[in-house]
Amino acid sequence: MIHMYEDRRNKELRIDCKKCFGLCCVALYFSASEGFPTNKSAGKPCINLQSDFKCSVHKNLRKKGLKGCTAYHCFGAGQKVSQVTYSGYDWRKNPETAKQMFGVFLVMRQLHEMIWYLSEAFNLQTDHHVKENISLILDNTEQLTHLGADSLLELNLEAHRIKVNVLLKDTSEMIRSKAHKRKNTLSANQNTNSHRLDYFGADLRKTNLRGADLRGACLIAANLRGVDLSGADLIGADLRDTDLSGANLTNSIFVTQAQLNTAKGDSNTKLPRILVRPAYWLK
Template sequence: MTTKYTNKDNIPKHLSSDCENCFGLCCVALPYAKSADFAFNKDGGVPCQNLQTNYLCSIHNDLRTKGFRGCTAYECFGAGQKVSQLTYQGNDWRNNSILAKEMFAVFPIIQQLHEMLMYIHEALTLGAAKAIHADLKEAFEKTERLTLQSPEFILQINVPDHRTSVNRLLLHTSELVRADYRNKKQPKKVGPGSDLIGAKLKGADLKGANLRGALLIAADLRQADLRMADLIGADFRDADLSGANLTNSIFLTQAQVNAAKGNQNTKLPPSLKMPLHWKDID
């Protein structure tokens, strides 16, 4: 598959979820436990009771109000339709229990590889990372090839090892992008993987910050400046982004935004949309 690396605002179609061409894999393959994010327990390999025969969700427009906030904060990055239509050539898991078990094991592997593809693609659109674009393209093509293999091959992929090699390039990209924007006066507690649960960061200057994997659950980020910040893997569940500026932040996904709170004054990268539930927040 040939991918054209355009600007950051254009997400390749095959890296965006297409539920109409998927067998509802995320609604079947993945387990979840009853919590604030899910209304009931579900084992992996068991169809969610909200999954219809056409593989679409019966409460898709009301997931948050029905107790399924976790579903709105999940993204397969196009893995669902690839596994359904390409890896298994349109063969339905409902018709073959052996095939179903294998498909449900293949799906999360492809999801992880597609997530990597999404980040690499974004890195390739960033001018500051031009010096390593050749390496990024090679990583993209290698990752893409892995997703096009047989189920037997895919199940043998060492995903952690591959993620490590990809992550080196993403870290280098992050350093290059943030080099001219890092604020030395940022709070000392702010950093990669930092525990910022419930942190009071209203109006904070976090421009160019490295917040990779940071726990920002329920953090107050109102009017915070997050431009050029590396937000890969940051947990924004219930974080208040009202009025925050995330313009040109890097490696931010729609799923992360969906998990947060915000309003019409929140500035998002053009490729991301304001979640519907933000309209109900002052």
């Protein structure tokens, strides 16, 4: 079963733009100040989206400063909606479905993100009872992704997310506790159990962040060069322009490709096995 969930993350939750109808380029709101081509309202196609749903500037996104585009990750929701929910019928040929399809995409993206985190939690969890509960909600979440468009739009995502978060938090606490036991000496005036949220521009090179609770933390432009983040929970952490050069994220938990795509790193940055080193990182 471990392999099944790992295969799911490697295949179904990987983006495949060739099978998508450019949904992220249409359904989302864009802000030029956040690294997108221009200000764009949700439901309006990006100026660079071509008739075949390909991006006309995809190969030069970073050169053009379009960091928002390179950072976004749909966890495979785009191709799922395009090829499964709508059976390959795109919104251009069927404009009457466009608004609904864009709404479904936003729901599917959240479900796929939950599956990503739950799959990792299942692999990490050692408590049999908790592991069984994770498996049950994982299968339930997967079943939800196969609902029809109308049913997807009627889902109570918030209620489902609450159930998911309980299991993710339980797994996080288990992993971080183990990390603390392996190395419990803290830097002066630093307690990794405390849940500080703002590390904007902070120099954390001498801070012990093993097993740190960095959920939702603002790490924008923070210096983590050479820092060991083993067992640290990075779910929802903002890593824009965070310097991860030489940092060890091998055993960090709940890290996503989208987070890495916004950060800085180099060939010495150690990553979780399932994630890919961004091509623009320093060699």
